[in-house]
Each structure stands twice: as C-alpha cells, then as structure tokens.
Amino acid sequence: DAGITQSPRHKVTETGTPVTLRCHQTENHRYMYWYRQDPGHGLRLIHYSYGVKDTDKGEVSDGYSVSRSKTEDFLLTLESATSSQTSVYFCAISPDRGSEQYFGPGTRLTVT
Amino acid sequence: AQSVTQPDIHITVSEGASLELRCNYSYGATPYLFWYVQSPGQGLQLLLKYFSGDTLVQGIKGFEAEFKRSQSSFNLRKPSVHWSDAAEYFCAVGGYNNNDMRFGAGTRLTVKP
Numbered sequence: 001d002a003g004i005t006q007s008p009r010h011k012v013t014e015t016g017t018p019v020t021l022r023c024h025q026t027e028n029h030r031y032m033y034w035y036r037q038d039p040g041h042g043l044r045l046i047h048y049s050y051g052v053k054d055t056d057k058g059e060v061s062d063g064y065s066v067s068r069s070k071t072e073d074f075l076l077t078l079e080s081a082t083s084s085q086t087s088v089y090f091c092a093i094s095p096d097r098g099s100e101q102y103f104g105p106g107t108r109l110t111v112t
Numbered sequence: 113a114q115s116v117t118q119p120d121i122h123i124t125v126s127e128g129a130s131l132e133l134r135c136n137y138s139y140g141a142t143p144y145l146f147w148y149v150q151s152p153g154q155g156l157q158l159l160l161k162y163f164s165g166d167t168l169v170q171g172i173k174g175f176e177a178e179f180k181r182s183q184s185s186f187n188l189r190k191p192s193v194h195w196s197d198a199a200e201y202f203c204a205v206g207g208y209n210n211n212d213m214r215f216g217a218g219t220r221l222t223v224k225p
Contacts, residue, residue: 004155033213042116042202042215043156058211090155098144098208103155 003027004104006091012110019078021107023091025071031094032074033058033101034066036087043090049074050097081111114139116205118216125193126224133188133219135203139212145186146204147177150218156202162186173197198223 003026013019023032031050035043035058045058047066055066063085065077078085088108092101117136125131137143144163148156160171167179177188186203200220206213 040217042217043204044215045211045213048211056211059214092156098206098212100146100158100161101213102158103148105155106153 004091004093004102006089006104006107008107009105010108012112013081014112015082016080019081019109019111021076021089021091021109023074023076023104025074025091025093027093027095027102028071029093029095029102030071031097031101032068033092033094034064034074034076035090035092036060036085037090037106038087046076046089078109081109083111085109086111114143114205114207114212114214116203116214116216118201118203118219120219121217122220122222124222124224127195128192131188131190131193131197131221133201133203133221135186135188135216136184137186137203137205137214138184139205139207141207144206144208145177145179146206147171147175147186147188148202148204148215149173150200150202152199159188159201193221193223195223195225197221 005024007022033048034046044060049055049068067075091104094101115138147159150156200218203216
C-alpha cells in the first residue's frame, strides 16, 4: 500500500468553525489531491497540487482552500464549516500527470 | 464534459457465480480508465487501469476489464466471485490533465453464500 496517512480520521465540529485536514505521504509523489465522497456522487475533486506551492481548483472547490509547503504534506482547510461540508474526505497521490491515483484511508467530518 | 455512469447501484450475486459491473463514460479525448474497489470504512484500492494498447486488461484479485471504444464502455468482470469481493466498486475516467478525473457513483456488490 502507498504510504498515505490522513489526520484526523474522524472529526465533529460546529458550523462556522475553521477545520484543517492533513494528508501526509512518504512516496515522494509530485501530485496530490483532495476529494470528497458523498452517497450517490462517487468522489468529487476539491483541489489538487502539482508541486510545492502549486495548487489548482477542482470540481467542487467553493468553501475550501489548500496549501502545500512540503512535498509530503497537503492541507485542506474549511475556513468556516457548513453542514453541507459533512462528508468523507479522501486524499490521493499520483507519481505522474494523468496516472493512477492512490488513496488514503479517509477522514469522516461531521459539521453540526 | 467528462462523466461516468455506473447503471447498477446495487448487485447481488452468489458466491462462485460470474460477475460483470457496467461502466459507461463520456470523454472528449483518449480516455484513461480505472476501476477501484472500496471496502467499508476504507480508502479506494486500484484494481486495474487502461491507458492504451490491448483493450482487455488484467488486474488484481482476478478481475479484468474490457475497453470498448465504440460503446464508450469499460466493464469489469470476474469469472468466479468470492465472499471477500463484497464491496463498492468505482469506475473512473481521466486524461492527461490532473483535474480531469471523474468517478462514477459506484456499484455496491453483495455476495450471497
């Protein structure tokens, strides 16, 4: 299995609070991604990174920001959490542009 | 815009029976195609991928998939299902651009003893 960890694995937070999720990889892969998984929608791309300090928006980026200061870490921040952001969040990595992606174990976030 | 359709939300098969999970895609260029499997509470694991070449691709755990360009399909098959195959299966289509990946909504597989 690819060396990808996510923290925390579970979090409950209140509406309006900031939340940061962390993805850490030990594979030295260039590309990193954040997805959210919701029933009936599969996985949808939030943001991705193609290098340190290089990030771009995905399909559902509103309300989310990301940062990548080191190759191994990719942070996802919800500036002011809303109930619609209750979801399971997955981090993924890939070695090359367009290649297969390897997924972390996920973080279950509940916004009350 | 690219998209993936998995027509079957839930499939039940008996252990030892054959399996086919359907996937249809829409993509404007040559697609990269993937099948992933997800067990409850786990991340997604790559089963197989197609980039080019032989349209029948072999994956892990005895799975295979066939790319049919004329039908825009990439169906997943297994000749004999095991109880441990019970999981959710996702088809995905992507391309050279990193933000092109699109996942289907998934097919949940139940295996009867």
